[in-house]
Amino acid sequence: MKRKISVLISLLFLFLLFWAQWNWKHLSSFPSIISSFYSKEFCSCYFVMELSEEQCHNFARQWVPISEFNLDKENKSVTVKGLGRTNTTKYLSKDYGCTLVSD
């Protein structure tokens, strides 16, 4: 019985491993979504739409909470950390608004 269970668990683990490899490009970029979305939407909300910080947090927040947030009003940029990934969005100009900074 015990052996059956351990075989089953090993098979399940192998299956998970295959699935993870199969979907690796999706899985590896997934954690970054939280902080990039938050920083991009907050930047545009605050610097382009000119709404309050409170309203912009409400606009940008998602189901997964963020761990760090920094609004740099002088350099017009927003840096956010979530799920262990950090992303920054910069405000460029009135015409072109905000752009996510590429690593």
Place this chain on the structure above:
Amino acid sequence: MKQSLVLALLILFTFLHCGKDLSPFGGEPEVTTLTERLKPEWPSPNWKVVSPESVGVSTSKLKLVEEYAFTRTGDETDRKGRRTDALVILRNGKLIYEKYGRNFSEDKVHLTWSVSKSILQTMYGVAVKAGLVKLDDPGYYHYEPLSRDEAHKKITIRHLLNMSSGLAAEEGYESGPLKSSVIAMLYTRGRKDMGTFCAGLPLRAEPGTQVYYSSCDTNILSAILKKVYGAEEYDKLPFEKIFKPLGITNVTFERDGSGTYIGSSYLYMTAKDLAKIGYLYLNDGVWNGERLLPEGWVQFTRTPAPGYKTTPYSEDLAEDNYTAHWYANTGVPDRGIHEPWPDAPKDTFAGLGHWGQMLYVIPSLDLIVVRFGDDREKAFIKNDFLKLVKESVIR
């Protein structure tokens, strides 16, 4: 007893599996011709403001439209219910109603999300009129990433405008973030260069044969325009060729890491300025005597994508009548698709965006309606809203 139970279950299953009937019920969609407008009023640069009654609209009926749009139907902290940020209504080219909510005002720009797509289509109208591109040009003529293989080489500009490229995109937002190509494009793997990222998707269907709404199609179109015009001209293109002639100065159009306009999502405008885009289309692409869009462009804009006829059944196929980066209300009878807003005039056409952004043009009633919002759930029912708008017109 057992038999009747089985029978009951069978009946239940039959009903549960009863999808939408998409069998043909008529011929081609009827796209009426735009009526000649006798004395169009032009904003210079602002709309003339008049009372609703003076242009045949009932103020008391308009109150019901206002109630529908601005009555809060859910908890603000949970972002529930209808959350309207702006509502602007024009009749006969004159402003009859304007109201803002949730800290927006007439001079604050608002994110238009996918309404941006309809303005990117305006940029194409300008490029076609200038003779720089043709609708049936294969995309790779102008844009190298689409020359990957023979299959990708078949994708034309018309296919992309009709959301019929056949590229295997996944347009899921909150529902399926893991495999969503639109989220990968905007926020992670594609953000440095959205056009190249999207052109790299494999094909799921022969170009032109399947309508699949995809932000990728739009951003490939945007990247093609950058090649057609050259980076310097392209940077000024929407501002010089569209916004300036229409007197739109308060506007922001964001770009990806390579300087391509994110035509799928990130155009910011005021409600009254977005109404000008609608008005340009209501006047068949002519603005104050000057033709900005080619003859026939608005007709093309109002015609459902031909690819509908061969698009396989899916649950959401019958939800809207997608045209060329705009939406129609004609139905697609030869595919069995009814009009999405049965209580609105059949000639209504629209630019629509995520979380409740809407630009409606109703030629038969000479109406333009812009509604901005931030609905995080399906709380704003377009047909109910349009019914009230239609009923406010008394002559």
